[in-house]
Each structure stands twice: as C-alpha cells, then as structure tokens.
Amino acid sequence: MRLNRYTLLFICLLIFHTVTLIWVIGDYSISAKEAEIFFNQEYTPLSLLTHFTTNIFGINDYALRIPFILFYMGSAILLYLLTNRYFRSDRDRFICIVIFMLLPGVNSAALLVNESIIVIFGTLLYLYLYKLRKKENYILLFLFVFIDNSFAILFLSLFFFSLYKKDNVLLIISLILFGVSMSLYGFQVDGKPKGYFLDTCAIYATIFSPVLFIYFFYSMYRVGIKWERNLLWYIAITALGLSLLFSLRQKVAINDFAPFVVIAIPIMVKLFIHSLRVRLKEFRTIHYIMLRITLGVLILSFLLFIFNKSFYLFLNNPSSHAINKHYVVKELAEELKKLNIQGVTTPNNKLALRLRFYGIDADNSMVLSEEKVGLNPKEINVFYKDRLIKKYYLLETQ
Secondary structure: OOOOHHHHHHHHHHHHHHHHHHHHHOOOOOOHHHHHHHHHOOOOHHHHHHHHHHHHHOOOHHHHHHHHHHHHHHHHHHHHHHOOOOOOOHHHHHHHHHHHHHOHHHHHHHHOOOOHHHHHHHHHHHHHHHHHHOOOOHHHHHHHOOOOOOHHHHHHHHHHHHHHHOOHHHHHHHHHHHHHHHHHOOOOOOOOOOOOHHHHHHHHHHHHOHHHHHHHHHHHHHHHHHOOOOHHHHHHHHHHHHHHHHOOOOOOOHHHOHHHHHOOHHHHHHHHHHHHHOOOHHHOHHHHHHHHHHHHHHHHHHHHHHOHHHHHHOOOOHHHOOOHHHOOHHHHHHHHHHOOOOEEEOOOHHHHHHHHHOOOEEEEEEEEEOOOOOOOOEEEEEEEOOEEEEEEEEEEOO
8 A cells, every 4th residue: 555645644534533433432322233132142243243342341332333343444444455556546546435434324334233344344355355366265255154144145246247257166156155145044035025116225325325326326337338347346236236126025134235335436436537537627517516515415424423412402302313222221221320220120121131231130129111100100311411311210119
C-alpha cells in the first residue's frame, strides 16, 4: 500500500471511524436477538466469537461488539488493497472507500452481533488473495462452508463465473461446495407465497441509501451488457438477482444477500467516474449534483446512526422509539442494581434474557413488568438526559 496523501487520509478516516463506533457502543444495550445468540446458540460462529472475547474482557458491551468492529476494520483495509490499480487515480479510490465506510448497512453490521460483517470480510479476503495469486484459494472456500450459510451465494457466484471463464475445476468444486452448504443449512422457501419485491428493494435502499441503490442497480445492468464482467460483478449480480427473484414469492433474509452486494461498490464508482469524465465539463453538472446528494445523504445517515439515541429528547412517546430493541435494558439493569436487586422474574422472556447479560438473573421473589401489577408496585423509571423514556413496575412477591 503506497503511502501517499490519499492513503494517509484513508488511515486517518479509518481510525476516526473506528473510534466513533467504539464510542457509540456505550449507548447500546444488547438486543433480544443478540442475547439469544449469546446464551442459547451454542457452538455457532457468532456464539463462539462473543464468548471468546467476553471470557477475556468480561461480560460487557465492549467485549461483545469489538470483534465486529475489528472485522469492519479488516474489511475496509481489504477493500482499499483490492481496489489498488482498479481506478485511474488514488482520489477515485478514496471516494470509493469513503462511500463503503458510510453505507448505513455496513455501519450497522460493524456494530451489531451478526454474520454480515464476517461474510463481507471473508469474501473480500478471498477476492484479495485471488487478485494476488491469480487463482482460487480452495482451502478458504472450504472453511467458508462451516462459517455461515450465506456463503452458498458465493459458491453459486463462482459456479456462474467458472462457466464464463470455462474453468472446469472451479465449476466442479464450487458446485460441490454449494451442494454441501445447501445440505447443511438450506434456504427457507416454505410458507404461503406472497410478493415481497418492493419490501426487499426498500431494505436495499436503506442499506445503501435510495439514490445510491438506484444507481447501483443501473451499474449492475450497464456493466453486464457493456463492460467486462469480473468476479466481483458475478458475486454482486448473483446475490442481488437471487434476493429479488426469491422476494417475488416470499420474504427473504436480506442479511444472507446484502454482504455480497455492498462489496461491489467499486464497480458502481468506477462506472460513475467513467461516465463523468467522458463528458465535457459543461455537461458534468448533473453528475456533480448526484455525487453531492449521495455523499450528503450518506453523511446524514451516518450522523443519524451515531446520534440516534438523542431522538429520545424530541419524541412525544419515547417508549415507541423504533430502535428501543438496542436501548433501555442496560439502564434498567443499572437502576435495579441501585436498589440492590440482583434478580427478577418477568413475563417477557426476551427482556429476561437481555437483563441476564447485565447481571440480573432470575428471581421469583421480584416480578418486573411493563404493565402495572399487584398493589402498590414500585416504579422503575429509565431516563435519558432527564427525559423519561421507559417505565417499569416492580412487585415483591415474598
């Protein structure tokens, strides 16, 4: 990696971004889904990873989330290395990595307990090794089978790529790995047929930002009919195509597909810059407007992601906040500990599991509820900067 001005800017941006994500951890509480992974999903990659770090650093939010931030850092570095000589200038390369780092979906994956950022890292690692060696790393592909079911999409992408390159060895191995992955995990295709195409597009628009997703969709089409279709394109188009195809009959697990779509940002950026530069300066206005709007929306989305908790100060009903699933519980546990309460029972099993992470175990002598129960229950109020955001009721049964 050449140490020029844009490389230094990338390093500074990555450090700033990482420090910001670590700072945000302090606001987050474990969600019900994350608590389910931590306590009830033994021997899964996510469970093993989170238990490894919490065994070393203690059970806390930082030990829970730092591994995913590290995978995010590795992904950003790999993408920066992967795009070396892909663009005509280092400035273009820097714009590409900035867009990737600001994507709402990537920021969420970097902070939450989920497989997406691991899949992004693994796929970028495979692509980078492929770029260095000019051949497939079959050992890495074999390991991917046991990491996550969504790598089946990578295997299918490699199958299509092998058809294009007429590589019989890759064709056979990718087909075998795809079959093994399907036999181990499969994809959920049951349920009553119902169209979720627009819902899937809306989720992608949230992951990318609306303007960026529309142009990304166009880029996949444009490159497919006009430019050389490289491995990165095959991975992205396979994931995007399958997710949209499946959504015509059922609701898809977008986390299985999105990691393979977001890594194709370089294709979109390269097409955009090419389209900009083939035009005379007086005809570039619309491109500059699109670029400013896209970067502005991404920066705004990042700020909303970082300061989301501050919305409690402006909501009429803070308890209805859409992301309460990532807040409140840590503060609730602190309030209970102030009262020397180390255990409660609650009809909300998900809440009980989340409280367990913060040291509040099961105890039948205390009943915690979001509804008023019994005679004269004690109120437990959760505040954010002197604003009441949630109220619970505690009743002693013994």
